[in-house]
Amino acid sequence: MKAGGFWAAMWLGSLAFGNVCSSAFYPTDPDLRWRYRNLNDQQIYIQTFTQTGAGTLLEQRRYEGRTETTRWTCTPQGLRTLPEGDLPIPGGTIRFTKLTGVIIPSSETWRVGGRWTYRYELRGRIAVFDLTGFLEVENRIVAKETITVAAGRFEALRVEASFRGEFGIGFGGKATYWFAEGVGVVKQVSEGTFGGQSSELLEFGR
Incomplete structure (x- = not known):
């Protein structure tokens, strides 16, 4: 997984396999396709999932000329990912050595509050x-609201995420995500010490 894809991904009831690998607000059905546009640079990508084992998933984001991948591990608490290898950063490299918690929580968390x-x-x-x-990233589901994006109009849960960290210097930021039931992320907006990433859903379906 490339560094840019990972940082974007930070910010990221079973439908797919009848197990812990999917939830109503983050479906991972391999027959589904999501088409997004990055609002920063207008690049478009296609997102898909493949089940690679009883408790593992491969997420792919296909841009023109490159593909970014994320390997997910499914647990009863939710989805986890630990990027592999040394990732390039300005002036050096960084490695993620341990994850505590889950990136995408299980179904019971998906409610206001x-x-x-x-x-x-x-x-x-x-x-x-x-x-x-x-x-460290703290996520709160603060509201249920209607949002309109290029793919249409959705009732969505708004998630406010704040992050802080330290690696030689302190850094931090915040992000807002809108998750629609049965669809997943329909829009995200983030900003932080090292810039931000925003995207919206263009198309969703089988």
């Missing part, structure tokens, strides 16, 4: 310095 937190432990190098650090 629901919340969850996850934390990554970090290790890497900038210039000649070996560093350790962390990234």
